[in-house]
Amino acid sequence: MMLLGLEYLTVFRGDRKVVDAVSLAVAAGEVVGLVGPNGAGKTTLMRGALGLLPHEGRSTLAALPTEARSRHAAWLPQAREIAWPVSVETLVALGRIPHGARWFADSHEDVRAVSAALAQMDLDGFRHRIATRLSGGEQARVLLARALAQETPLLLADEPIAGLDPAHQIATMEVFHALAGQGHAVMASLHDLGIAARFCTRLVMLDAGRLVADGPPGDVLSPARLRDVFGITAWRSETPEGLVIQPIARAEAAP
Numbered sequence: 001m002m003l004l005g006l007e008y009l010t011v012f013r014g015d016r017k018v019v020d021a022v023s024l025a026v027a028a029g030e031v032v033g034l035v036g037p038n039g040a041g042k043t044t045l046m047r048g049a050l051g052l053l054p055h056e057g058r059s060t061l062a063a064l065p066t067e068a069r070s071r072h073a074a075w076l077p078q079a080r081e082i083a084w085p086v087s088v089e090t091l092v093a094l095g096r097i098p099h100g101a102r103w104f105a106d107s108h109e110d111v112r113a114v115s116a117a118l119a120q121m122d123l124d125g126f127r128h129r130i131a132t133r134l135s136g137g138e139q140a141r142v143l144l145a146r147a148l149a150q151e152t153p154l155l156l157a158d159e160p161i162a163g164l165d166p167a168h169q170i171a172t173m174e175v176f177h178a179l180a181g182q183g184h185a186v187m188a189s190l191h192d193l194g195i196a197a198r199f200c201t202r203l204v205m206l207d208a209g210r211l212v213a214d215g216p217p218g219d220v221l222s223p224a225r226l227r228d229v230f231g232i233t234a235w236r237s238e239t240p241e242g243l244v245i246q247p248i249a250r251a252e253a254a255p
């Protein structure tokens with residue numbers, strides 16, 4: 001089942017075309033990594049797809065009425081700001097608002113969803129802590145838990161693992177896989193190409209607003225694209241654990 005369809009999506013920032021005619025579809029069961037250098041248009045693509053920025057072309061998500069959209073897709077923005085000194089539990093419960101919850105999510109479904117999201121992000125011991133008094137990575141996990149608590153078919157996440165320690169990065173990618181296994185889909189922008197190669201079912205590569213590759217991680221992260229798009233060389237190997245990619249040097253600095 002298709003959960004997101006983009007047809008020639010073009011997104012402007014001011015009068016600049018920052019995403020240029022991108023077409024793709026995301027189906028249930030996929031963990032799609034959005035990769036590309038700084039400024040390639042990853043955030044803009046996702047915000048355009050959500051209908052948060054003016055766009056041309058079509059996004060099936062942006063075309064939904066507001067309420068249906070908030071029940072279909074959860075959005076984790078890049079900025080990790082927590083404005084209010086509320087408990088972790090309260091903050092995560094705010095994710096239930098699209099399902100009709102008020103300030104305190106207290107239906108049986110809401111309580112279950114909040115508990116599940118806290119457990120998924122390894123936050124059981126943080127339930128009653130004040131969210132603004134957590135470390136940067138802990139706050140990032142709380143905001144991810146709030147997005148997960150929405151239990152939407154689709155999750156769009158902007159650099160969801162930035163600032164997380166290695167174990168929590170891997171755990172988060174495993175949560176995405178588990179969601180995909182339950183028929184959801186995740187699209188996440190990622191800068192860690194090793195993680196992207198290892199944990200995504202598919203990669204979409206952007207360069208200067210254009211989609212330049214879309215497919216299995218091993219195909220998308222070819223030596224030529226790593227050189228031409230990212231300007232790097234990388235060590236790559238098919239291992240019993242799957243594809244391993246480790247950036248080594250800037251391409252121009254390579255011997």
Ligand SMILES: Nc1ncnc2c1ncn2[C@@H]1O[C@H](COP(=O)(O)OP(=O)(O)OP(=O)(O)O)[C@@H](O)[C@H]1O
Nearest residue numbers: 013014016018036037038039040041042043044045
């Ligand atoms: N508000 C804005 N006004 C004008 N240009 C903008 C604005 N926001 C972003 N841009 C430009 O749009 C382009 C794409 O930005 P975007 O944030 O989508 O990139 P990104 O791929 O998510 O980058 P990063 O990896 O650095 O997060 C960049 O060139 C950026 O400078």
